[in-house]
Amino acid sequence: MEKKNTLLYVICFPVFFHIITYYGFHSSYNPYNTWEKQADWYKGVYGYRILSREIVDWIVVFYNKIFTHDIPFKVYIMKKGTIFYHALFSFNMLTAVAVSLMTDKIFRNKIFFTNVNEKMRIGIIFFLAAILAFSQYVVYYDNFANFLFLITAYFSFKYNFSPSIKNMAWICILMIVSTLNKETACLNISLLAALRLSRFSKNWKDYKPVFSAVIFPVVCFVLTYLVLRIVKQHIDHQKIDFYESITLWYNLTGINQIIGWTFGILILSFIYYYALSAENKKLINRFLIFSSPYILMIFLVGVLWEIRLFIPLIFGATILAFLDLDLEKRTLSHKGKKGE
Secondary structure, eight states: OOHHHHHHHHHHHHHHHHHIIIIIOOOSSOOGGGOSOOGGGGSGGGGGOHHHHHHHHHHHHHHHHHTTSOOTTHHHHHHTOOHHHHHHHHHHHHHHHHHHHHHHHHHHOTTTOTTOOHHHHHHHHHHHHHHHHHTOOSOSSHHHHHHHHHHHHHHHHHHHHSOOHHHHHHHHHHHHHHHHHOGGGHHHHHHHHHHHHHHHTTOGGGGHHHHHHHHHHHHHHHHHHHHHHHHHHHHHOOOOOSOSOOOHHHHHHOHHHHHHHHHHHHHHHHHHHHOSSHHHHHHHHHHHHHTHHHHHHHHHHSOTTOGGGGHHHHHHHHHHHTOOOOHHHHHHHHHHTTTO
16 A cells, blocks of 8 residues: 555544534534633633643634635535634644644654554554544544644653653653643653653663653643643632542442443453553553553543543553564664664
8 A cells, every 4th residue: 555545544534533523423511513612711720721722712713704705615614513613623623633643653663663564554543533533522622632642652752762862852842832731741751651661670770760761751741730820820810720620429420421431441451452462561551550640530520421531541552552562673673774
């Protein structure tokens, strides 16, 4: 299969899946396609997720200018939803394409994914694009957060294989940007810690590289997380919010919520089934253990019927399931491709 044909799949999967999701289905929560604006996105915990929100606002302004003119299919388009809804769709579809392209770039890397052939890569992209689209809750930050997660994961792989100041600098910059978008940026720390632990776990004395690798990303995440809240409190004169409400009992007893976290467990077990080796499964375990603060928080304050909360865990587990853990083979491959 030629590269241009595979690229067509990579782009078309998220586009068509998102069109089906946004214009074929509708959320049972609220009639989002009738909203002119979502005021709640500027208050509480949502108010700190500023990057994606600002981009969506720019798209709304741009569409408002366009739709003042008699453009083709204007009547048909406006029947399908408000300008705000179309802006949400456009941003989430474009970022989903970016997620798909980044997934493709990661799995094309023959240093880290020597066992992933072309058909496997397309199958993985199809699976992740479908999960991403059909878990949409019509919010503005999830797809962009997943895109940033994958970019940071890419540099984490590079750093784990060949530690350098440049790779660490990229990780830290991306941690700051990701935290300005959503708190799930912390999962990149979990991924990096799992990678470093996997590489140096043969000798307890070698655990120092694990801590030295995550200390700067942790500082970047924590400082950005706290400064963002302090600055917003000063500007908006509102209290600092860390969560919306406690939902633990609701998540443990509600039928919809039980279905939600059961789905998350089912998909993760499905990924385990396709993991390349027992070592890959162990690596996924380490990632999930390091991600336990996030998992605890979504049970404590999230609504687990929104299966989108499991998506970054699913993405992380998927790329770790197919990672080539034969260090010697990767080293030889790296030497052969040095300079690329």
